[in-house]
Amino acid sequence: MTVRQAAEYVLPLRWDDATEAVAAVELGEYLAWLASRVDVTVVDGSPPQLFAAHRRDWPAVRIMPPSVPGRNGKARGAMTGILVARHPRIVIADDDVRYDQPALDAVLDALERADVVRPQNVWTRRPWHARWDTGRTLLNRACGGDYSGTVGVRAELARPGYDTDVLFENLELERTVRARGGRVVVARGLYVGRHPASGHRFGEQRVRQAYDSFAQPQRLLVELALAPVAVTLARRHPFGLAVAAGAIVAAAEVGRRRDGGAEVFGATDALWALPWAGERAITSWIAVWWRLRGGVPYRGTKLRRAANSLRRLRKKERR
Numbered sequence: 001m002t003v004r005q006a007a008e009y010v011l012p013l014r015w016d017d018a019t020e021a022v023a024a025v026e027l028g029e030y031l032a033w034l035a036s037r038v039d040v041t042v043v044d045g046s047p048p049q050l051f052a053a054h055r056r057d058w059p060a061v062r063i064m065p066p067s068v069p070g071r072n073g074k075a076r077g078a079m080t081g082i083l084v085a086r087h088p089r090i091v092i093a094d095d096d097v098r099y100d101q102p103a104l105d106a107v108l109d110a111l112e113r114a115d116v117v118r119p120q121n122v123w124t125r126r127p128w129h130a131r132w133d134t135g136r137t138l139l140n141r142a143c144g145g146d147y148s149g150t151v152g153v154r155a156e157l158a159r160p161g162y163d164t165d166v167l168f169e170n171l172e173l174e175r176t177v178r179a180r181g182g183r184v185v186v187a188r189g190l191y192v193g194r195h196p197a198s199g200h201r202f203g204e205q206r207v208r209q210a211y212d213s214f215a216q217p218q219r220l221l222v223e224l225a226l227a228p229v230a231v232t233l234a235r236r237h238p239f240g241l242a243v244a245a246g247a248i249v250a251a252a253e254v255g256r257r258r259d260g261g262a263e264v265f266g267a268t269d270a271l272w273a274l275p276w277a278g279e280r281a282i283t284s285w286i287a288v289w290w291r292l293r294g295g296v297p298y299r300g301t302k303l304r305r306a307a308n309s310l311r312r313l314r315k316k317e318r319r
Contacts, residue, residue, distance in 0.1 A: 002036055002037060003037075004036070004037055004038070005037060005038050005089075005105075005108055006087045006089070007038040007039070007087050007089040007090070007091065007108050007111075008038065008039050008040075008041060008081070008085040008086055008087045008089070008090045008091070009034050009038050009039070009040045009041070009090075009091045009093065010041050010043065010077075010078060010081030010082065010085065010090055010091065010092045010093070011031070011040070011041070011042045011043070011077075011081075011092075011093060011094075011095060012043050012045075012066075012073070012074045012075075012076070012077025012078045012080075012081065012092070012094070013042055013043065013044045013045065013046065013054075013077065013095050014044070014045040014046055014073050014074075014077070015046045015050050016046070016047065017047070017050070023095075023195075024053075024054070024057060025057075027058075027095060028057055028058045030098060031058050031060060031061050032058075032060045032061075034061075034099070034104075035060035035061050036060075037101075037104065038087075038091075038104070038108075039062070039086050039087065040060070040061035040062065041061065041062045041063075041064065041081050041084060041085070042054065042058065042061050042062070042063045042064075043064060043065070043066050043076075043077035043078070043080045043081045044063050044064070044065060044066075044077075045065065045066050045073050045076070045077060051063070051065065064080070064084070066080045067080050067083075068080045068083070068161065068164055069164065070163075070164025070165050071164070071165050071298070071301045071303060072164050072165060072166060072167065072169055072298065072303060073299060074094075074169055075162070075163075075164035075165075075166070075169035075172070075173075076164050078092050078169065078173070079161050079162065079164055082153070082155060082158045082159060082161070083159065083160075083161070085155050087155070088154055088155045088156060089108055089111040089112075089152070089154060089155075090152065090153050090154070090155055090158070091104070091107060091108070091150065091151075091152050092150065092151050092152075092153065093149060093150035093151075093192075094149035094150065094194075096149060096194055096195040096196075096197065097121065097148075097149045097150045097192060097193070097194050098124060098192070098193040098194065098195065099150075099192055099193070100193065103119070103190065103191065103192045103193075106119075106187075106190050107119055107150075107152040107187070107190060107192075108152070110152065110185055110187060110190070111152045111153075111154055113183075113185075114152075114154075114182075114183045114184065114185040115153065115154045115156075115157045115158075115177050115182030115183050115184065116151060116152065116153050116154075116173070116174050116177050116178075116182060116183075116184040116185070117151065117152035117153075117184075117185050117187055117190070118145060118147065118148065118151055118152075118170075118174065118184065118185065118186050118187060119148055119150055119151070119152070119187050119190040119191070119192045120137075120141070120145075120146055120148060120187065120188050120189070120190060120191050120192065120259075120261075121137075121146070121148035121149055121150065121191075121192055121193070121194040122191045122192070122193060122194065122264045122265070123193075123194060123195075123196050124193045124194065124195050124196075125195065125196055126196075126266070127196055127199070129196065129197075129199050129202040130196035131266070131269065131272050132202075132272050132275055132276055132279075133196075133202070133276070134265065134266075134269045134272055135252060135269070135270075135271075135272035135273035135274070135275065135276035135277070136209075136273075136276045136280075137255070138251075138252035138253070138255035138256050138261075138265065138269060138270055138272075138273055139248070139251055139252050139255055139273050139276070139277075140255065141188055141254075141255030141256070141258050141259075141261065142251045142252060142254040142255035142258070143251075143255075144186065145186035145188055146188075147168075147170050147171065148170075148192065148194070149194055150192055150194075151170055151173065151174070153173065153177065154182075157176075157177045157180045157181070157182040158173065158176070158177060162176040163176075163305075163307075163308055165303065165305065166215075166303065166305045166306060166307045166308065167208065167211055167212060167296060167298065167303040167305070167306045167307070168212040168215045168306045168307040169307075171212070171215055171216075171306075171307045172215075172307040172308060175307065175308065175309075175310045175313050176308075176313055178310060178313075179310060179313035179314045179316070179317045180317055188258055188259040188261070189259035189260050189261075191264050206279060206283050207283050207286050207287055207290065207296065208296055208298065209283075210223070210280055210283035210284045210286065210287040211287040211290065211291070211296040211303075211306055212306050212307075213284065213287070213306070214287070214291065214305075214306040215305075215306035215307035215308075215309075220284065223280050223281070223284040224284050224285065224288070226277060226278075226280060226281035226284070227281040227282065227284075227285065229244070230244070230281060245274055248273050248274060248277050249270050249271060249273055249274060250270075251273070252269070252270035252271075252272075252273035253270040255270075256269055256270050291304070
């Protein structure tokens with residue numbers, strides 16, 4: 001027998017046309033499964049005809065438009081869901097995230113002891129570009145923890161809200177809760193499925209993900225150094241370049257093995273950290289170019305700030 005929990009599942013959604021909604025039936029089945037376990041709110045910023053279709057086709061869930069202002073549509077949707085949530089425990093997830101019962105139970109249980117819970121996504125399918133992006137995931141795990149397409153949060157400290165004009169909305173939410181005295185748990189061993197994006201969408205995300213590093217200056221400096229260091233080593237110390245490549249793979253392997261990761265990540269996934277590092281060596285400089293031009297393009301606008309610093313947010317909370 002399914003036990004229904006007092007919790008809210010918030011799905012920020014925006015599909016621009018029917019070609020993006022080919023997975024509507026599968027998503028509807030998933031939402032119906034969720035709705036038998038928790039309350040579900042879809043904050044839908046899709047055009048009117050798609051919004052109406054979603055209301056018709058997904059009767060098991062509450063669907064509403066975003067009501068919070070801001071230039072980041074996903075952040076607007078997430079914040080709207082937080083404000084209207086009927087329960088203190090909230091799970092926010094992208095439309096490609098797929099919880100199973102153990103993962104849903106685990107994140108809700110963790111929210112009894114923490115104000116933010118950051119799970120780890122794993123791909124439900126593994127096309128080449130998903131493996132490529134796994135290189136980033138493993139390096140992030142080696143350096144502390146990855147940011148995924150889902151997060152658990154308690155409503156008390158997430159309200160009255162956070163900045164919805166930033167690009168890196170997950171980090172902004174987490175830092176805002178920290179600034180209010182909340183406890184954040186990086187649950188590297190809590191694995192939640194995620195469908196990979198199309199190859200086209202994967203390409204669109206390359207520079208935007210690099211732009212996120214403006215919220216983490218030390219990381220940005222390392223990424224900006226990748227290209228000049230690689231060129232210098234290739235010209236003067238080819239063996240040193242091989243050693244540096246080995247160090248990147250070794251770091252990714254550390255991330256693969258952390259917290260039971262060897263059971264869910266492939267044995268050769270650490271090798272994909274090399275092409276990802278090569279990508280970031282280029283896209284980080286493109287991100288700088290966009291920064292100088294006023295911000296990175298995002299759905300018809302530009303976002304200049306990746307996320308506010310923790311110091312700035314704490315100062316704001318003291319006012």
